[in-house]
Amino acid sequence: MAAQALWREFEYHIRIAFRHLQMLHVSAIILCIVPGVFVVHLPAFAQSAFLFAVLALASLPVLSLLGNLKAMAQLALSAFSGRRYRTERYTSEEVDVTAHKVGLKKVPKVFLTENPQIFSPFTLTFTRTVYVPQNWHAKFPSPREFMPILGHEFSHVKSKWKNRLEVFAAFALVLVLAVILALQTVMLVAQIFEVLFAIYMVSAVSWRNEFRADRKSADALGPEGLISVFEQLKAESGSEEGSYTHPPLEDRINRLMKLLDTGKGKCPPGGGRA
């Protein structure tokens, strides 16, 4: 019980740190670059103070990552725990139509899963498989809302190479900047910068990928379904924050709302919506 209470307290502080993480990242990166270039010319006490500050900032994102790591570890352990959760293949003509509208020639496999560790739909782009929690299907029974969710996941499959290239380009950028920094300043600063900037870039690329999938789904099936789903999720969670991999729901809704006003993402006549 005491350990649980301690963990809850720890998680709370992680969440507080996480709330300002983006700002911390940017400030840490600037802190690495600007004085980092001149750190060797600083007096000894200033060098120590600078390195201490950078280390303290660097530890925050790592600590906040632990919150996500716990959920990931639970999910990974559930694969070996012996318990097998039932998955059910979900097929329908609407799924095929949705895949074709998103631009996929081969329809990805869709499975409904009862695994309680899976809270939201996700896609394995290597195997072209989409997993959707069973309760999501119950929560969004109308195809007008369930198909845009699948459209979003199918968009990840459609743009998988674009996303992989972006991840590769982001890491290349991080590496190049870190090497330049390493040549100009001490190795520790360059290494800390590399870790912080890599975390930031992965998050940025992932957010970009999510926005792109929303847009693709909206273009194919209309933005209304996704907006409705996001509004419901926002009302249920009551949270306005995003995560490392997903942008805040408010931002996603606002972007889709703009499509309503401009008339873009309007379904073609004759049953454009699934």
Place this chain on the structure above:
Amino acid sequence: MLGPMLASALKFIVDGTAELMMQPARFKILQYLRQSQGARYVDQIAKATGIHPRMVSHHLDVLEEEALVDSTYLLVNARDSKRKVAVRMCRATPKADKALDDIRESVTP
């Protein structure tokens, strides 16, 4: 034995009506349709609820699928025009009234 209050709450949870009505905009639209006497068209609902007309149409489609809303198309005179335009007149069905009553009963102590 289940109490009547719990039974009615469970009924609309099981048949999916509760999930549909949990969407805040849909709940707002249904409440407006129930309160207003007679049928309303999309623009009227959009103005009264502050929801985008395209979203109102979407929610009405979803609600109509579950028979919570009944809609018919009528030709009415458009403003600044002699031509008539087709508008979708919507009203809440008795099923929606019952579901809203069930919700009220289940949340009222």
